[in-house]
Amino acid sequence: MRMEKNTTYKFKKDLTSLLKARFPYIYIPTWEEDRVLSVIKGVACDKDTIRTPRQVFTWSLTSGIVGQSENVSQETKSPIKALEFIEKCSEASVFVLKDFHVFFGVNGRGQDNEIVRKIRDIASSIKQSNKPKNVIFVSPSLVLPIDLQKDISILEFNLPTAEEIKTLLNEMIQVNSSTGRISIDLNEDEKEKLAKAALGLTFQEAENSFARAMAQDGRLDASDIELILDEKCQVIKKTGILEFIKSNLKIEDVGGLENLKRWLMKRNKSWLDSAQKYGLPAPKGVLITGVPGCGKSLIAKSISAMWQLPLLRLDMGRIFSGIVGSSEENMRKAIKTAEAVSPSVLWIDEIEKGLSGQDSGDSGTSTRIFGTFLTWMQEKTEPVFVVATANNISKLPAELLRKGRFDEIFFVDLPTFNERKDIFKVHIKKRIKDDFVKGDFSLTDEVLSELSKITEGFVGSEIEQVVIAALFEAYSEDRSITFEDFEKTIKNIVPLVVTQAEQIRAIREWANVRAVAATPKEDLFNYELKETSKENNSEGNYNNPEDIKSSRGGRAIDF
Incomplete structure (x- = not known):
């Protein structure tokens, strides 16, 4: 069984451990409130999973604290009142606080000090309560004040895996094909490709994209991969760092370079489950150097069309920002986005201009960004295929060129x-x-x-x-x-x-x-x-x- 199939199971296991150990505060950054809430309820209420089942309460600024059947009190809309209710609660409970990050500010600015202080004050009473209690913050972004970093444990809730999306797809196929109004023309490999194409979308986004594909022409087949990629394009555009490149360029449209083409063709579909039978990892990427104007960029675009994967272009100019510390964060965000929509092709054009990593006179920013990129290239497990092109290879440091970063370095001559x-x-x-x-x-x-x-x-x-x-x-x-x-x-x-x-x-x-x-x-x-x-x-x-x-x-x- 592949690692990706176990991510939800791992989340449940980690959450169960934290609840049993009576961790007072858990922070789960995710956009998928409904999905994570369903998992939390499943863990907290399952007698076989957790020794002491707990009632699940939710809180939002608009509804206050809500129990299993009705509102507890209108007064609990106030975050301070909600925290006081949690402190006084005498039953085994899990409190899910939605969007509480708005009171935490950013880098200490805009922080509500009274609320932060109250959270610290009641931490010990939550841990020492006669009945187990836990507070879970659920927010789309991770905002954590320095004051609370020792009190709150962060738990990652990953986007749906390909296996989960494929299950969703099969359920939608079963429901819609029985009506006779939707024609389904997919074999198992094509279903897997559709599911892999939807990686990086939330459960709701994946469901919407499949529904749109069915409604558009009354059928669902392998050609709908393009429509799924359009949905992923929205995710990419919102980052402001990566650029989604739509390319219809076929590998046949690139003249010559047959050696490189054969190498790429042999690695097509290597991110699918079928490759696991051979014990093959997903390819890391290639560095293509050579004479300017000889087709390096064309190859990058044609890989996307040949492999039917989204092509993301990383503009190094957008990585480097004027705010101290933001350049490093931009690189991390770009990497996270590329992994979220994987399998994907990440194209870095003229990499030597942005990742020289040495003597750039920018107080070490380039070196730190270069180090982040190198570490990711070496250790990445998600199927992100990096295509880096370079005209002046002499500017690149030796660390980038050693085996393990790229699968191969190709030279494109006249x-x-x-x-x-x-x-x-x-x-x-x-x-x-x-x-x-x-x-x-x-x-x-x-x-x-x-x-x-x-x-x-x-x-x-x-x-x-x-x-x-x-x-x-x-x-x-x-x-x-x-x-x-x-x-x-x-x-x-x-x-x-x-x-x-x-x-x-x-x-x-x-x-x-x-x-x-x-x-x-x-x-x-x-x-x-x-x-x-x-x-x-x-x-x-x-x-x-x-x-x-x-x-x-x-x-x-x-x-």
Whole structure:
């Protein structure tokens, strides 16, 4: 049985222990009042679970203390009166106080000192009462004054597990399929995927998302995963730190990089229960480094679509805040959100700009954030797949690069001949669809080979711009596109292999012994970069194949 299936059982066990030990104050931060209250009642009233069953009272600012049948007294709406009632109560009881955190303030500001003092005053009388009594604070956020930190025990109440959500899904399927108005087309694997997609939602949110999926088109099938992810998007947006990226990019839309693609495909569905039969953990993530413009970000987006998981982008600029201490809290909140909506893909673009961790001149904030991230990467148990991309890998410290943080480090080099053919094919098919625009132009293997030959050293983003610029040539003259449009555009582009030759050479030297080539070894031939300039190239073609010879970065390993 997986760990996640035992989380509710563990909560019940921990709560039972605290009640039996007569802990006076327990704090449960959760949005799910009804669900946690149901569990509390189940524990407190069960003679087999707890030796002395206890009556459960609830309190809120609008209703006061409410017993099992009716209000105890209207006067108990006042928090002081409620605490006095608890102190005088002579029966075995559990008091659940809702949203009491509003009296605790934030960082000592806005704190109601009288109420905090009263809580401390009655702590000993609650512990020494003839009949066992416990007070449980239930609030959506954890706010704990320093004065009460030694008196209150915090108990985590996790969101529903995949097993619990799947049980809910099966119950909804049973109820709605019997009416004949809802068509259900799901096998067991697809049910598991739907349940995993709803992880991170409260029980009520999951129920609402399944109901919406059924009501939208009168059926429930695997395609409704997208709708469930839309619900999770709301959770992510509310954090203000993570950004939900909706990507329809298919892995086939990324030209080349077959080695990296195969590695990713083999790890698809590895977060499902079926992977546990093989004793496999969920993959931690990959670090993708290499030449700018060669498809690192495209790969991150395509993983989300291929694995049908939400893609979360962590903007390091939002992590660093002007308030002292808030940057660290922002990082913890981002990690907690990513775990709450797991399984998910967490994308950190240009990680070297935000997690250098050293000598940033910010009183150690970057170092602390870096340390928090490293610890989480090493110890995380939730299926959050981290995709980090980096252009300047030399800025990253060695601690981030060692095994255990990422499953693999891939190096994306300049596209090979075959990869350039694939990239041209993707972009030409994507953009040239109209018959008038296409005209007599035919996308044959010979055309792709010729385009690939004359773009030696071009990166993927430059090839995309070649296609766009060629289309502008045809559009400006209101005619069909021709092969000559491509040739003209290519001659006018100074590729990155020329403008950043030294940087590319340095990246390759680093990757040769430290990273795995994203390109299969059968395609590995590449270039030795030479200094090239407009003055020594009379034809204006700065990417002459004669200037670029073999020597590729990244170890040639096939997956």
